[in-house]
Amino acid sequence: MNYAIYPGSFDPITNGHLDIIDRALSIFDKVIIAVSDNQQKKHLFSLEERLHLIRQVLTDKKRIEVESFSGLLVNYAQAKKIKVVLRGLRAVSDFEYEFQLANMNRNLADDIQTVFMMTGQENFYVSSSLVREVASFKGNVSQHVPQAVNERLKEKFQ
Numbered sequence: 460m461n462y463a464i465y466p467g468s469f470d471p472i473t474n475g476h477l478d479i480i481d482r483a484l485s486i487f488d489k490v491i492i493a494v495s496d497n498q499q500k501k502h503l504f505s506l507e508e509r510l511h512l513i514r515q516v517l518t519d520k521k522r523i524e525v526e527s528f529s530g531l532l533v534n535y536a537q538a539k540k541i542k543v544v545l546r547g548l549r550a551v552s553d554f555e556y557e558f559q560l561a562n563m564n565r566n567l568a569d570d571i572q573t574v575f576m577m578t579g580q581e582n583f584y585v586s587s588s589l590v591r592e593v594a595s596f597k598g599n600v601s602q603h604v605p606q607a608v609n610e611r612l613k614e615k616f617q
């Protein structure tokens with residue numbers, strides 16, 4: 460079976476993430492969504508909330524697993540014996556950071572490949588950080604996030 464790990468903060472999961480997951484399911488048998496538990500990053504949603512929201516909005520529950528991980532991504536991937544790390548690309552602005560990250564991961568573990576997937580045009584400018592910012596000012600983000608996330612954001616910023 461072909462497995463891929465899709466790592467990220469998912470704070471919160473957006474339609475951009477879901478777009479990448481759908482595309483990934485068309486070429487991989489199984490996708491592991493790996494939610495990072497990076498204590499140094501300030502999150503809007505706790506790790507438990509992020510995991511819960513992802514599980515709530517998943518489409519193909521049989522072929523997707525949701526887990527958290529801490530520490531180095533390559534160590535996590537190696538422990539799970541999975542050789543593909545999936546990352547999403549939006550506009551050119553993602554490239555520099557993703558290139559650095561992929562290069563660093565390759566230096567750390569040459570047996571793990573980073574695979575990039577391009578999101579659909581409607582998600583080119585969707586990011587969790589922008590969604591958080593707009594939602595914090597009570598702006599409408601309903602077209603960029605699944606309904607459960609939209610509701611949770613509204614509660615959070617009420």
Ligand code: ADP
Binds near residue numbers: 478
């Ligand atoms: P991280 O903190 O690791 O960047 P994110 O949750 O922000 O975590 O992103 C996880 C992955 O999903 C990254 O590869 C990011 O580029 C990708 N991603 C985020 N939003 C989108 C989007 N709208 N379209 C495509 N990929 C996206």
